Amino acid sequence: MALPQPLRVSVTPPELELVACQQLIEIVPLISMEKTAFISGAYGPLRPPHKAKIPIWMAVNLKLKKKCHIVPPEWLSVDFLQSKLTLETTQPAFSDLPFRFAEISKVLLDVASDDLDNPEKIRSLLKDLREARQAKSRDGLKQLDHSELSLPNLCSMEINEIRPVFIQAMSVLTRIVRNPIRTETGGL
Amino acid sequence: MDWDDEFDQLRHGGGSRPSMFDDDENPMGVGAGMGEVRMAEPYFEEEREETPLEQLTRHWMNERHAPDILPAREELLSNLLDHLRRQSEAVQLLRGDPSTSEEEHIRIMLVQTEIERVKFIVRSYVRTRLFKVEKFARHIAISDDIQKRLTAAERDHAIRHARITDQHFYLSVLQSLPEAQSHLDDTPIFVPPMVTEPDMSRPVFVHALRQCPPITLPDGASLEMKKGHISLVPYSTVATLVENEQVELI
Numbered sequence: 001m002a003l004p005q006p007l008r009v010s011v012t013p014p015e016l017e018l019v020a021c022q023q024l025i026e027i028v029p030l031i032s033m034e035k036t037a038f039i040s041g042a043y044g045p046l047r048p049p050h051k052a053k054i055p056i057w058m059a060v061n062l063k064l065k066k067k068c069h070i071v072p073p074e075w076l077s078v079d080f081l082q083s084k085l086t087l088e089t090t091q092p093a094f095s096d097l098p099f100r101f102a103e104i105s106k107v108l109l110d111v112a113s114d115d116l117d118n119p120e121k122i123r124s125l126l127k128d129l130r131e132a133r134q135a136k137s138r139d140g141l142k143q144l145d146h147s148e149l150s151l152p153n154l155c156s157m158e159i160n161e162i163r164p165v166f167i168q169a170m171s172v173l174t175r176i177v178r179n180p181i182r183t184e185t186g187g188l
Numbered sequence: 189m190d191w192d193d194e195f196d197q198l199r200h201g202g203g204s205r206p207s208m209f210d211d212d213e214n215p216m217g218v219g220a221g222m223g224e225v226r227m228a229e230p231y232f233e234e235e236r237e238e239t240p241l242e243q244l245t246r247h248w249m250n251e252r253h254a255p256d257i258l259p260a261r262e263e264l265l266s267n268l269l270d271h272l273r274r275q276s277e278a279v280q281l282l283r284g285d286p287s288t289s290e291e292e293h294i295r296i297m298l299v300q301t302e303i304e305r306v307k308f309i310v311r312s313y314v315r316t317r318l319f320k321v322e323k324f325a326r327h328i329a330i331s332d333d334i335q336k337r338l339t340a341a342e343r344d345h346a347i348r349h350a351r352i353t354d355q356h357f358y359l360s361v362l363q364s365l366p367e368a369q370s371h372l373d374d375t376p377i378f379v380p381p382m383v384t385e386p387d388m389s390r391p392v393f394v395h396a397l398r399q400c401p402p403i404t405l406p407d408g409a410s411l412e413m414k415k416g417h418i419s420l421v422p423y424s425t426v427a428t429l430v431e432n433e434q435v436e437l438i
Contacts, residue, residue: 003319011252015312018305019245036295038302039271040241057305058298067294147407149420151393159393159418159438166420170391174406174422178389 010163013103016156020103021057026071029062056104060111070112073098076105078118081125088132094153102130102157137162146173240268241306246436248313253393253437254430255423256386257320257328259337268310275303317342325350326372326383388424394435403429 006012022040029046036044043054051071054062062068074080075098087095098104105126113119137158143149144166151159238246247261279300282288288296321328321342328334328346335343354372362370372382389406396413403425404410413419413435429435 002315002322007252008319011249018308019249022242022245031291031294033291033295036299038299039268039275039306040239040302057301061298061301062294065294144420145407147405147409147421148411151418151420154418156438163393167391170420170422171389174389174391177406 010160013157013160016100016160017103017107018057020100020156021060021107022055023100023104024053025056025059025073026051026053027059027062027068028071029068031062031067056107060107063111063115070108070115072108072112072116073104075101076108076116076122078121078125081122081129085125085129085132088129092136094133094136094151096153097129097155100156102126102155133158134161141166141169144169144173146170146177240264240271241309244268244313245309248309248316250430250437251313251316251320255390255392256388256427257317257324257334257337259431260317260339260342262339265310265313268306272303272306272310275299279303318345320386321346322349324384324386325353327385330383388427389422391420392423392426393418393420393438394426394429395438396435398434400429400434 028051029048031046032048033044033046035042040055043058044052046052046054046068059068059070063070084095084097105122108116109119109123109126116122133155137151137154140149140151140162149166149170243264244261247258247264251258279296282292282296321338322345324334325346328338328343329350338346357372358370362372394413396415396417398415400413400417402410402412403421405425406422411419411421418438426435430437
């Protein structure tokens with residue numbers, strides 16, 4: 001079996017996390033390291049206390065060994081998230097957040113909560129955001145037809161969440177539209 | 189320490205090896221797509237070039253979401269595998285050296301972690317293709333169009349797989365059925381065909397990587413996706429855009 005059953009319908013959240021962790025993030029290193037060539041690019045040199053940009057997975061690795069501090073991205077702050085939450089709850093459209101914010105914020109809250117300002121507040125804001133957006137995407141199911149649905153500003157994790165239902169629903173709609181005669185006779 | 193040299197060499201396409209970034213400047217070179225590609229160039233130049241790993245990640249995700257088999261990326265994959273092998277060799281060499289310092293150990297550990305991550309992506313990509321090859325084996329065996337998108341090894345595997353399953357079905361069941369029902373490729377009405385084909389109407393989530401030429405939706409409307417646009421549409425409407433790397437599946 002080349003691909004296990006659960007992986008056939010969709011990608012999994014850990015896989016999305018793997019993809020998201022290729023993005024770069026700023027750190028303040030606590031060790032020095034020469035410039036090194038990795039497969040994804042050359043990173044370094046690390047010279048404490050100068051900031052450096054490395055992939056998130058590398059930062060997480062170093063952070064767990066207490067070899068760096070992570071500089072959280074601008075959007076992972078109480079002020080930014082609060083303003084987005086206000087937009088989210090007052091406007092009908094999805095507010096504009098980084099495409100992989102859910103994965104990245106989870107990773108950073110898990111391993112680097114001591115580098116964040118007020119992690120508890122951030123956590124609860126993220127949760128509120130998620131719930132507000134979830135309600136909207138559920139509402140979006142009403143607009144689903146057989147041909148197209150635009151989803152501006154929807155994020156990677158949210159898409160993955162609605163994927164099974166939306167794809168199934170759209171497939172059913174397609175089948176109904178394509179075979180109208182059979183449904184008419186079936187209705188009688 | 190020769191990682192740095194190797195990386196530079198790789199970036200500049202190292203000797204006779206074709207540059208890995210060629211792909212991006214002239215995606216696919218598919219006849220019909222050329223006009224749009226040239227038009228879209230300004231959008232492309234603003235961005236930094238995708239690294240080979242980012243390209244593979246994108247193709248991996250596309251492959252996972254697309255109902256059909258996408259064109260094989262043999263050159264990209266073999267370049268990455270080469271790079272993986274060289275990184276592993278460098279790590280082996282340094283690990284065997286007793287004079288490597290504590291600081292070096294962290295470097296080695298990070299390089300090794302990356303090797304494992306890349307291997308995971310490569311494996312998952314190849315396995316996804318293998319799954320589709322086996323699922324659509326009989327369809328591949330009779331369709332030239334889809335064979336063009338496979339590597340030689342994938343094609344051989346598909347044809348062999350189709351032959352063996354045919355043989356098995358024949359020996360275990362079909363030979364004892366009446367003549368009229370003893371074939372795998374008859375097409376009785378009201379019954380789906382027995383050759384599994386990709387379901388091209390399955391909806392997919394697309395993300396436009398740049399301004400796309402207009403596509404026609406099943407209800408007759410036309411949609412012109414701007415860069416960054418996210419949409420849920422049947423795969424058949426965006427299949428060419430996926431092949432021309434104008435959109436990615438998410």
